[in-house]
Amino acid sequence: MKILSFFLFASSIFLFAFIFPKLVKPKAGISKEIFGKMxxxxxVHLFTLTNTAGMEVKITNYGGYIVTWKAPDRTGKQEYITLGVPTFADYLKGTPVFGPIIGRYGNRIAKGKMVLDGKEYTLTTNGSGNHMHGGKIGFDKKVWAATLVNNPEPALKLQYTSPDGEEGYPGTLAVEVTYTLQKNNALRIDYKATTDKVTVVNLTNHAYFNLSGMKRDVLNQELMLPASKFLPTDRTQIPTGELKSVAGTPFDFTKPTVIGNRINDTTDTQIKYGHGYDHCWVFNDQSKKLKLGATVYEPVSGRFMEMYTTEPGVQIYTGNHLNGKIQGKEGVPYTTRFGLCLETQHFPDSPNHPNFPTTTLRPGETYQSTTVYKLSAK
Structure with a gap:
């Protein structure tokens, strides 16, 4: 009798879960599998973070790449919202940095030159003769030590120690980056670093977002930035040092604006230099508190993203150099402007501009930064 009762109970639970799947909450947690070999x-491992809402994010300890991220549209359909390539071998080949940790210095340093405490340092150069995204072998190409935090809000802690002189940077830099998938469908990224010599640090993540679920480019998506100024650049995209008003320019996103409306304005020199948007916006709120830094809305899917950050600026890049030669994990070619990057950071070339917020880190200090990407639908 007890066996029959247990069988009936188990059967009812199965039928309930099958017939009413939306009423059964997914179990939150984090799992680990082999992704490939160096x-x-x-x-190298792949870690899957899942929350009780059913959101799933996969991250690898090679470069800290966000490999996949699924989020629901307004009907509840889960689809990929970040660009990525199918296999670990594809990441090893080198990609247009689809979602890794960028460091030591996100963005550019002019000609790889900087002066700290009266001493000049020469960094490795790439891209137009400038130092870009940490150099030739940046943090995106390192295998990080991983620690799993299996909580109701699962987290992945990644650690890497960059030796003194790596890519030309002074100081041994101990770095910790923690990805936490929160209950409210937000991915929180916490950055932390310490050094034994004076150095510079400017960490970020280089995810390419596409809230359409990889169905079309990002030009119909609406972007809002609480930033009344941006940083104009020279031809090699090094900031001139000016903080320019966005008023009356294609860079005004102080109200939600369709990205494609002015992206091809050939009368604007800055649009020409960036081949579209590839610039740093300066937030009106320059405090170190966590504040709203951007919103993105995709009207067809209804997906809505809010980005919060402690950083003073954000580099917006609209995938201007994607050309369709790379096919994503969904089998879709990544054509021009198929992704939108929101790289929260200090300003490009800050070591060479005293009027910019400092990126200098000294022994005894702790670099800390937080960015949150929150997804919903409407």
């Missing part, structure tokens, strides 16, 4: 044979 050329020297070292294993």
């Amino acid at each position: 050329p020297d044979g070292k294993e």
